[in-house]
Amino acid sequence: MIKSNEQYVRLVMVRHAETEWNLAGKLQGWRDSRLTLAGRKALSSFIARNNIPRQYPADIVYSSDLGRALASARIICNKSGGYIVPDQRLRERRFGILEGKQKNVCINGFLHARHWFAYQGRYEKCLDACLAIATELQAESETAFERRVVDFLRALVRRHAGKTIYVVSHGEWIRCANNILHGRTSWAYGQGIPMNTEMNIFELKPPQLNLSE
Incomplete structure (x- = not known):
């Protein structure tokens, strides 16, 4: 249990609910797609079934500024309290020309097999x-992506000691943050990409991985 006089932040990371592009197998990155009705219902049901408002009452809900995350954050706030603070540092990793394309499909020679091979092998070798x-x-770049994840985590431990902070973000962002918090290289597979609406909870403190610098 976190006490108010301790320099801990209870960090509750949640991946956004299912989107239309998730369903279609398209890579999203910085491009966006609306939540499906099933995704909205699944997130609401998950919160109610696990009694999230009582277990983890939110002080603040930080969200990626992309629409799918903000829509998910609104559902969470309606159930667990708190208020939403959009933050660009919580965006998904940008995947350039692959965004909006169906995964592993080459279109008119524009997307070549080597691009998808690089994407699929990004946990063995930096993209x-x-x-x-x-x-x-x-x-x-991996460096730029890692830098903004770490920058956000450092800001949390500086500003929100003793608070419960929700972070509504994306699969690659949460995978990267999980790796950093567990002392792994940022681009490793680690715990993998969380499922839509999946929740990860940490007690985060300043000395952890030098996050207070």
Whole structure:
């Protein structure tokens, strides 16, 4: 249990609810897609079934500024309290030319097999490890992605000691944050991509992984 006089933040990370592009197997990145009706219902049901408002009453709900995350954050706030603070640092990783495309499908030769091979192998080798592929993909670099995840986590421990903070974000962002919080390299597979509406809970403190710097 977190006490008010301790420098801990209870961090509740939630992946957004299912979207139309999730259903269609399209890569989203910084592009957006609306929540499905089933996704909205699943998130509401998950909150009610697990008695989230009583177990983890929210002080603040931070959300990615992308529509699918904000829509999910509104559902959470309606059930568990708190207020929404949009933050660009919580966006999904940008995947450049692959965004909006159906995964592993090559269209008119524009998307070549090597682009999808690089994407699928990103947990064995950084997506931007090959300069030629990285330039063609126009994707966010691993360094830039990791930097904004760490920057956000540092801000939390500085500002919100003793609070319960919800973070509504995306699959790759939560996977990366999980790795950082467990001392793994940011691009490792780690615990993998969480399912839609899946919740991860941490007690975060300043000394952890030098997050107070």
